Amino acid sequence: MNNSAVVLENAGRAYPGGVHALDSVSLRIETGEWVALMGPSGSGKTTLLNLVDGLDHPTSGRIWVLGRDTTEFRADDAATFRRETMGLIFQQFHLIPYLTAVENVMLAQYYHSLVDKGEAMRALEAVQLTERAHHLPSQLSGGEQQRVCIARALINDPKIILADEPTANLDEVNEAKVFEVFRTLHQQGKTILIATHDPTLGGLAQRKIMLRHGRLVEDRYSGSSGPRPARSLGVATTS
Amino acid sequence: MFFRLLLESFARRRSRKVLAVLAVWLGVSLVIGLLTLSLDVGDKMNRELRSFGANIKLEPAGAALPVRVGGYELAAAVNTGYLNESKLPALKTIFWANNILDVSPRLWTKLDGVPLLGMDLHRRPAYWKLTGAWPTAPDECLLGATVKALPANVPLRVTGTVTTGGTEDGAIIAALPTVQKLADLPGQISEADISALITPENKLADKYHLDPKSLTPAEYERWACTPYPGTVAADIQDAVPGSVARVVRRVSESQGVVLTRIGGLLTLLDLLAAVACTLSVMGVLTSAVLERRTEVALLRAIGAQQGNVLHLFVSEAGLLGFIGGAMAGVTGLLLGRWLLHAVFGSQAETHVVLLLLAPLLGLLVAVVASALPILHTLRQETAQVLHGN
Ligand SMILES: Nc1ncnc2c1ncn2[C@@H]1O[C@H](COP(=O)(O)OP(=O)(O)O)[C@@H](O)[C@H]1O
Numbered sequence: 001m002n003n004s005a006v007v008l009e010n011a012g013r014a015y016p017g018g019v020h021a022l023d024s025v026s027l028r029i030e031t032g033e034w035v036a037l038m039g040p041s042g043s044g045k046t047t048l049l050n051l052v053d054g055l056d057h058p059t060s061g062r063i064w065v066l067g068r069d070t071t072e073f074r075a076d077d078a079a080t081f082r083r084e085t086m087g088l089i090f091q092q093f094h095l096i097p098y099l100t101a102v103e104n105v106m107l108a109q110y111y112h113s114l115v116d117k118g119e120a121m122r123a124l125e126a127v128q129l130t131e132r133a134h135h136l137p138s139q140l141s142g143g144e145q146q147r148v149c150i151a152r153a154l155i156n157d158p159k160i161i162l163a164d165e166p167t168a169n170l171d172e173v174n175e176a177k178v179f180e181v182f183r184t185l186h187q188q189g190k191t192i193l194i195a196t197h198d199p200t201l202g203g204l205a206q207r208k209i210m211l212r213h214g215r216l217v218e219d220r221y222s223g224s225s226g227p228r229p230a231r232s233l234g235v236a237t238t239s
Numbered sequence: 240m241f242f243r244l245l246l247e248s249f250a251r252r253r254s255r256k257v258l259a260v261l262a263v264w265l266g267v268s269l270v271i272g273l274l275t276l277s278l279d280v281g282d283k284m285n286r287e288l289r290s291f292g293a294n295i296k297l298e299p300a301g302a303a304l305p306v307r308v309g310g311y312e313l314a315a316a317v318n319t320g321y322l323n324e325s326k327l328p329a330l331k332t333i334f335w336a337n338n339i340l341d342v343s344p345r346l347w348t349k350l351d352g353v354p355l356l357g358m359d360l361h362r363r364p365a366y367w368k369l370t371g372a373w374p375t376a377p378d379e380c381l382l383g384a385t386v387k388a389l390p391a392n393v394p395l396r397v398t399g400t401v402t403t404g405g406t407e408d409g410a411i412i413a414a415l416p417t418v419q420k421l422a423d424l425p426g427q428i429s430e431a432d433i434s435a436l437i438t439p440e441n442k443l444a445d446k447y448h449l450d451p452k453s454l455t456p457a458e459y460e461r462w463a464c465t466p467y468p469g470t471v472a473a474d475i476q477d478a479v480p481g482s483v484a485r486v487v488r489r490v491s492e493s494q495g496v497v498l499t500r501i502g503g504l505l506t507l508l509d510l511l512a513a514v515a516c517t518l519s520v521m522g523v524l525t526s527a528v529l530e531r532r533t534e535v536a537l538l539r540a541i542g543a544q545q546g547n548v549l550h551l552f553v554s555e556a557g558l559l560g561f562i563g564g565a566m567a568g569v570t571g572l573l574l575g576r577w578l579l580h581a582v583f584g585s586q587a588e589t590h591v592v593l594l595l596l597a598p599l600l601g602l603l604v605a606v607v608a609s610a611l612p613i614l615h616t617l618r619q620e621t622a623q624v625l626h627g628n
């Protein structure tokens with residue numbers, strides 16, 4: 001019905017007791033756009049991401065992702081659609097504690113299609129973690145864990161990347177590495193949706209959407225998009 | 240990858256797995272122990288129940304019309320015919336020979352109008368109440384409770400008196416060979432008390448009694464291969480010519496009642512143990528699954544179907560259950576043996592089938608116990624688990 005990556009039409013998510021986590025939001029995100037979802041804590045950023053990735057359902061309105069109406073998806077349909085089209089990055093990384101870094105990446109391959117260790121290793125190489133591939137999450141720093149999480153999100157070549165506060169638990173150095181990964185992904189033409197209240201990360205995006213109390217209060221395209229030479233750290237690109 | 244997942248989960252989270260295995264192991268051990276007990280208890284109880292008295296009475300044909308006075312069977316006391324003692328060993332060759340625990344020949348006669356009973360004095364019925372000493376020498380005897388004194392011309396010495404609650408109360412009791420000599424009836428007996436392992440009569444036996452022709456061939460076969468009191472008695476009677484074997488209902492029925500009740504009680508205990516086992520395993524597995532809620536959510540987030548997650552967790556639990564159950568097979572049998580020994584002081588048979596049943600039981604318990612918490616976790620809001628701060 002449309003060619004946009006994500007379309008929300010009066011999408012709302014209400015909880016019993018009258019809490020409107022998201023209140024009738026309409027927006028259209030085109031393929032290849034890098035969008036930062038911003039707003040104070042509790043403004044509905046996570047809620048919006050979860051409506052897009054299908055882990056949650058809108059209580060009103062409709063949602064299309066890559067032209068498919070996902071509003072009425074059953075849980076398993078949503079899971080199938082998600083693994084074919086989306087990569088998820090979490091603030092708390094959510095790595096399986098008893099699997100090594102490379103095994104965590106391979107797990108996403110397993111539920112997507114076929115396990116290919118070489119490919120998983122290349123994904124870790126792209127986030128500079130080759131030496132850490134056989135470590136358990138508990139043996140990795142927060143930044144390293146987040147990069148494993150990113151490698152896992154990217155392993156099945158998703159069209160849309162959804163990240164929820166990806167840098168909130170990271171120090172500056174690791175934060176910069178993560179910025180670089182997103183910049184590369186943007187250059188590759190991925191659609192990126194990042195929820196953050198980090199102004200630097202928000203500033204990198206070409207479009208900023210501000211939420212407050214579950215409502216869309218501002219939608220602004222910043223003139224400057226693409227890589228910013230001043231902050232470039234020369235991170236190897238994913239291929 | 241699936242096996243890698245299982246394997247790594249086992250290798251790197253050993254303590255949790257050990258806890259689950261222990262829970263299954265304990266629970267299934269109890270179930271198997273009780274099962275051992277219930278498989279053997281019928282047999283053991285039957286042997287114990289011999290103390291109720293003989294459940295089959297062998298008598299000469301023609302003397303078998305029981306005369307009951309106030310509940311006591313007097314037929315033996317007015318017995319006229321005799322059986323030849325030498326024919327009793329034939330009972331060792333009948334189909335139900337292994338079910339015959341004890342054959343106690345007796346000779347009833349009268350001496351100066353007082354009944355005289357000859358019996359094997361090595362068999363002292365447990366329920367007889369004795370005052371004085373038990374006779375050991377051939378010329379010693381006991382007086383039944385209602386016999387006032389030994390008639391003057393009887394060449395026996397009284398060692399004590401006995402209360403039996405039966406016809407023996409009115410008799411002088413001495414060793415069988417002694418009585419045979421006194422009565423000039425060498426090798427003759429007037430009855431034999433037989434203790435046999437029997438199965439309480441059930442619907443099938445009732446059906447046979449109502450109309451033997453109403454049984455289907457399969458039912459007939461089952462009936463013929465079950466040691467019902469009547470079946471065993473008929474077999475005994477055929478083996479001793481000129482005899483009639485009579486089921487002593489008072490004994491066989493109370494044995495039946497006791498056996499049925501104990502069997503029922505043990506079945507109930509088994510069921511309770513199985514339920515308790517499942518519940519405790521469920522407790523352990525539920526907390527193990529709850530601990531891994533984010534893991535479940537993550538699998539969903541990277542695209543695993545609900546069935547995939549269920550399969551993974553249930554397989555893991557099933558494997559734990561199988562291991563715990565296999566261990567429980569061995570300990571359960573030991574427990575059963577110990578219980579039987581403690582209760583009956585006798586050895587249990589080793590039921591190999593229980594060794595095979597135990598791991599399957601463990602598997603089943605673990606699968607049931609894990610499926611519920613996982614289904615519950617799957618129904619939860621994945622989004623909240625993953626994004627909760
Ligand atoms: N399960 C829930 N039940 C009730 N209210 C919820 C629930 N989850 C989120 N909310 C509410 O929805 C609003 C938006 O939450 P969220 O999307 O997590 O905000 P953000 O990610 O911007 O911090 C908040 O007010 C929050 O309290």
Ligand SMILES: [Mg+2]
Pocket residue numbers: 045046047164626
């Ligand atoms: Mg949030």
